[in-house]
Amino acid sequence: xxxxxxxxxxxxxxxxxxxxxxxxxxxxxxxxxxxxxxxxxxxxxxxxxxxxxxxxxxxxxxxxxxxxxxxxxxxxxxxxxxxxxxxxxxxxxxxxxxxxxx
Numbered sequence: 386x387x388x389x390x391x392x393x394x395x396x397x398x399x400x401x402x403x404x405x406x407x408x409x410x411x412x413x414x415x416x417x418x419x420x421x422x423x424x425x426x427x428x429x430x431x432x433x434x435x436x437x438x439x440x441x442x443x444x445x446x447x448x449x450x451x452x453x454x455x456x457x458x459x460x461x462x463x464x465x466x467x468x469x470x471x472x473x474x475x476x477x478x479x480x481x482x483x484x485x486x487x
Contacts, residue, residue, distance in 0.1 A: 387422035388465060389430055395443060395454045404445045404452075411445050411452035418461035419473075425480045432487040433459070459486050 395413035400406055418433075420426035436442050436459055444457040456463075460483055464473030 389420040389422045389426050391418040391420065391430065391433065392416070393437070400445055400452060405447065406452060409452055411454060413454050416456070418463055419465050420462065429480055429483055429487075432484065436487055459483065
């Protein structure tokens with residue numbers, strides 16, 4: 386089937402008041418997630434967009450002494466294959482699970 390690919394580029398920037406180390410610089414990154422291109426996938430994409438606008442998709446974590454943007458608590462499929470164990474498809478429960486979180 387066809388796929389919706391969500392591509393997000395997070396720029397490096399100083400962290401904000403609610404971040405782990407306010408005012409400290411953090412490293413951004415390129416992020417990619419996949420959804421099936423069907424009615425449920427499109428609905429989920431709209432919910433994920435709202436979550437992004439409200440700052441719920443990413444978090445800042447310290448990694449090897451460097452602050453960096455990482456995925457937050459909302460699960461994403463970052464691979465189109467590999468199954469649930471590798472954050473990919475097939476995963477028959479994913480759309481239901483992510484919509485519950487959203």
